[in-house]
Amino acid sequence: MFMRKRNVLPLVVLRTGSLGVTTAADQGRHEKYGLGRPATEAEIQPWNIDISPTGKGLPRGRGTVPQGASIFAAKCSMCHGPTGTEGPRDRLVGGQGTLATDNPMKTIGSYWPYATTLFDYIYRAMPYSTPQSLTPDEVYALVAWLLFRNGVIPEDAVMDAKSLPAVQMPNRKGFVPDPRPDASKPQRSR
Amino acid sequence: MNHRQAQKEKQGVVREHSDEMSPSSGRMQPGVNRRTFLTGTAALIGAATTPAWVSRVQADPVSVPEDPTKVPGTPPSAYGQRSAFELSQRLPGFATSLTPFQSLHGSITPNALHFERHHNGVPNINPSKHRLLVHGLVERPLIFTMEDLRRFPSVSRLLFIECSGNTAAEWKAPAGRTVQETHGLMSTCEWTGVLLATLLREVGVKPDARWVLAEGSDAAAMTRSLPLTEVTDQALLCYAQNGEALRPEQGYPLRLVIPGWEGNTCIKWLRRLKLGAVPFMTREETSHYTDLMPDGTARQFTFVMEAKSVITSPSGGQQIRPGFVEIRGLAWSGRGRVTKVELSTDGGRSWQEGHLQEPVLPQCHTRFRFPWHWGREEAILQSRCTDETGYVQPTRAALVAARGTNSIYHYNGIQSWKVSREGQITNVHA
Numbered sequence: 001m002f003m004r005k006r007n008v009l010p011l012v013v014l015r016t017g018s019l020g021v022t023t024a025a026d027q028g029r030h031e032k033y034g035l036g037r038p039a040t041e042a043e044i045q046p047w048n049i050d051i052s053p054t055g056k057g058l059p060r061g062r063g064t065v066p067q068g069a070s071i072f073a074a075k076c077s078m079c080h081g082p083t084g085t086e087g088p089r090d091r092l093v094g095g096q097g098t099l100a101t102d103n104p105m106k107t108i109g110s111y112w113p114y115a116t117t118l119f120d121y122i123y124r125a126m127p128y129s130t131p132q133s134l135t136p137d138e139v140y141a142l143v144a145w146l147l148f149r150n151g152v153i154p155e156d157a158v159m160d161a162k163s164l165p166a167v168q169m170p171n172r173k174g175f176v177p178d179p180r181p182d183a184s185k186p187q188r189s190r
Numbered sequence: 191m192n193h194r195q196a197q198k199e200k201q202g203v204v205r206e207h208s209d210e211m212s213p214s215s216g217r218m219q220p221g222v223n224r225r226t227f228l229t230g231t232a233a234l235i236g237a238a239t240t241p242a243w244v245s246r247v248q249a250d251p252v253s254v255p256e257d258p259t260k261v262p263g264t265p266p267s268a269y270g271q272r273s274a275f276e277l278s279q280r281l282p283g284f285a286t287s288l289t290p291f292q293s294l295h296g297s298i299t300p301n302a303l304h305f306e307r308h309h310n311g312v313p314n315i316n317p318s319k320h321r322l323l324v325h326g327l328v329e330r331p332l333i334f335t336m337e338d339l340r341r342f343p344s345v346s347r348l349l350f351i352e353c354s355g356n357t358a359a360e361w362k363a364p365a366g367r368t369v370q371e372t373h374g375l376m377s378t379c380e381w382t383g384v385l386l387a388t389l390l391r392e393v394g395v396k397p398d399a400r401w402v403l404a405e406g407s408d409a410a411a412m413t414r415s416l417p418l419t420e421v422t423d424q425a426l427l428c429y430a431q432n433g434e435a436l437r438p439e440q441g442y443p444l445r446l447v448i449p450g451w452e453g454n455t456c457i458k459w460l461r462r463l464k465l466g467a468v469p470f471m472t473r474e475e476t477s478h479y480t481d482l483m484p485d486g487t488a489r490q491f492t493f494v495m496e497a498k499s500v501i502t503s504p505s506g507g508q509q510i511r512p513g514f515v516e517i518r519g520l521a522w523s524g525r526g527r528v529t530k531v532e533l534s535t536d537g538g539r540s541w542q543e544g545h546l547q548e549p550v551l552p553q554c555h556t557r558f559r560f561p562w563h564w565g566r567e568e569a570i571l572q573s574r575c576t577d578e579t580g581y582v583q584p585t586r587a588a589l590v591a592a593r594g595t596n597s598i599y600h601y602n603g604i605q606s607w608k609v610s611r612e613g614q615i616t617n618v619h620a
Contacts, residue, residue: 032392035341036324036332043333044325047462050403050413053471100486104596111488112477121473124411128310131409175480175490180600183592184496186580 051120055165058119061136062160065153068145071138075127084149089128093149096170109150113175115167118143140164278303281370285309286353287439288374291502297520297547297555298348299377301432306439307353307375309410313459317435317443320407322427326465329394336429336443342384345426347449348554350522352376352495354452354479354599360586361595364606364617369505372605372617378522378555381447383428389463390422399465403472404446407461414455414479415469416448417491424449427460450524450553451493452599454479484594497523497583498602499531499558499575510564510613517544517560523577524553530576531558537570537606537620538585544573552578569609570620586619 051057073082080086084093084107095105104110108118123139125131134142144159153159153167252274255261278293280303287306289299299305306312317336325331353375359365366372386402399418406412416425426447429436436442441458448455454474469475469491481489499521504510517535521528527550532541547557558573575583584592586603606620 033342033388035338036334036392039323039325039331039333044323044331047323047405048325048464049411050405050464050470050472052466052468099482099488100484102596104482104486106477106482108477114471114476117471117473117476124413125310125409125473131310131411174487175476176483176487178489178492178494180492180494180496181581183589184582184584187576187582 049120049124051116051123053114053116053165055116055161058116058161058164059136060161061140062158063137063139063141063144064158065141065144065148065155067137067141068143068148071134071141072145075134076142079128084146092146096151099171099174107150108146109152109170111171111174113169113172115143115147115152115164115169118146119164280305281374282306286375288370289377290368290370291373291500291520292369292505292508294502297378297557298432299379301379301434301437301440304377304379304431304437304440305353305375307355307453308408308439308458309412311409312439313408314438315407315443315459320443320461322444322461322463324389324393324463324465326403326463327396327399327467328390328465329396330392332393334389339384339427339444340429342388344382345385346380346382347426347447348378348380348551349447349449350376350378350495350553350555351447351453351456352498352522352524354454354492354495357498357601357603357605358598360601360603360605360619361590361598364619366506366617368507369500369502369605372506373500373502375453376522376555378520379431380433381426381428382430382433383426383444383447385423386425386427386446387422389427395465398467401466401469403462403464403466403470404455404457404460405462405464406441406457406459408459412454412457412459412474413470413472414457414474415466415472416455416493417469418465420493421448448493450495450526452479452495455493479599481593481597481599483597489597492600495522495524496600496602497521497525497528497575497577497581499528499573499583500605501533501571501573501607504571504609504615505607506615506617508615510609510615512564512566512613515562515564517562517571517573519558519573520555521546521558521573521575522553522555523575523579523581525581526552526578528556528575529578531556532574532576533558533560533562534572534574535562535569538572538574538604541574564609564613566611566613568611570618571607571609571615572604572620574604 079089080092085091091105092108095107095110098105099110112118119139122142140159143164144157147153147167148155152169278290280287280289285308289303289305320336322334356375357372360372401415402418403413403415428445428447429443431440436445444460445458446456446460481492499519501517501519503518504515517533521531531544531546533544534541544558544560547559550556583602583604589603606618607615608618609615
């Protein structure tokens with residue numbers, strides 16, 4: 001990449017202890033400006049909502065499949081349909097075995113590689129009209145119901161910070177790195 | 191139509207509107223009246239919109255003086271507007287709006303016509319209350335105000351942004367009628383902001399940090415994980431586009447721009463950067479922006495937008511007249527500079543090199559032009575670009591052979607516009 005090449009000069013300059021010759025674009029990479037202020041744990045915590053596939057970040061709480069069924073009916077079914085298959089928005093249930101067909105159905109059960117992502121996404125972005133309105137217990141319950149409907153966990157399973165990261169998703173091994181360029185190989189004739 | 195305009199028609203004097211498809215000068219030919227002229231121009235803008243456009247103008251003509259040299263003009267204004275005669279618009283849908291490239295003339299996308307893609311609406315943010323938190327595997331977690339960010343060394347770059355779903359409907363069939371519908375999810379702007387490298391130096395990156403999570407403060411709290419070594423020296427945290435503050439729909443007051451990478455990595459309304467050792471596996475990078483292959487596997491972290499080009503004029507829905515027609519378009523590559531654009535008027539059987547408009551910049555739209563004389567014959571117009579890595583834009587057939595038709599994202603196949611004997615342009619797969 002072109003910018004990496006341009007980095008060579010300023011790095012050398014830095015080592016010699018002079019910052020006199022840098023391009024405008026390179027200014028700021030080798031100096032500190034003392035801007036910004038330290039963030040306290042109390043400030044970080046409310047925004048630190050991402051959930052790792054290891055389960056790190058999952059809040060306390062628990063939820064069951066029956067609890068999830070009633071929350072889904074009340075808060076989710078208007079967009080995803082009564083059983084998570086009818087729409088009008090994203091289909092959430094079913095589709096296993098369809099990914100290699102002409103009509104692939106990408107759902108939680110057929111496509112999503114991590115169960116923890118389900119918690120992360122529902123907690124941060126759902127319901128669409130009232131995002132970030134659900135409690136951790138409600139999210140655990142919805143996750144339980146959705147995983148049960150997809151045949152991933154049994155009906156009596158309880159989802160919490162310990163059980164959720166242990167859930168093995170059917171398509172966990174379905175993802176590969178980017179191999180491009182693929183449709184056209186670079187030609188070095190010019 | 192009022193009396194003055196009727197008078198003007200008789201005189202054949204029409205100055206209100208520039209003829210964007212007129213050969214060379216743009217001046218009206220003697221004897222061309224306003225009605226003919228408007229109809230012709232509207233036909234060039236798009237067959238699908240012609241009736242509404244023409245009737246709107248004819249029913250509600252913009253009031254202009256008969257001779258603008260004989261009356262004082264309007265006084266200066268606080269914030270400019272385009273001429274009331276200019277009517278090109280974005281095409282809004284559920285979560286996107288498309289840029290009307292058939293009506294644009296340069297490599298820069300006007301801010302008001304820049305495409306939109308958002309995941310739960312445009313948030314309304316007070317910049318004096320907006321904060322950026324940088325934390326995770328850093329020595330010193332810091333919080334920045336917008337004022338802090340604007341005090342850092344300020345970098346400007348002309349860069350394209352292309353949604354990974356741009357042209358996605360073309361995998362299966364010639365779906366878009368116009369270039370706005372086929373290629374409207376892209377732009378080029380001058381983006382101004384702070385280098386990510388500058389901020390990371392301020393917080394101090396811990397040795398085991400490999401990825402950074404970027405999060406927006408929209409109602410989707412949109413998130414993507416980005417590999418640190420690839421973005422640190424390139425990514426810009428931008429507060430301005432084309433010289434003024436970001437538009438709200440472009441991430442006001444702060445967005446990421448990753449040169450050459452799919453648009454969804456350029457997180458808008460940016461509020462948080464968290465450094466980690468592994469990707470965060472958000473919904474967007476697992477279940478959403480991944481590319482499904484025919485064998486049922488899906489490619490993940492397909493960041494770069496590969497070399498691509500499209501003829502914007504003449505393009506779908508427009509109509510050409512016999513004689514000189516300049517073929518114009520845009521070419522770009524996420525891997526660097528465009529080095530060549532070739533044009534075909536016979537569906538790819540023969541190719542000739544087009545003229546690249548300077549400046550040719552890396553990860554930026556480059557205009558190309560090609561002089562053509564049309565003599566009422568059927569034709570299929572195509573453009574094919576090559577970038578500085580030697581990568582040549584593939585045909586649709588080559589793309590489908592490599593990836594099938596269910597991957598949705600990263601379609602960069604050669605676009606074909608068919609010219610009928612009547613001069614009408616339609617989208618075809620050739």
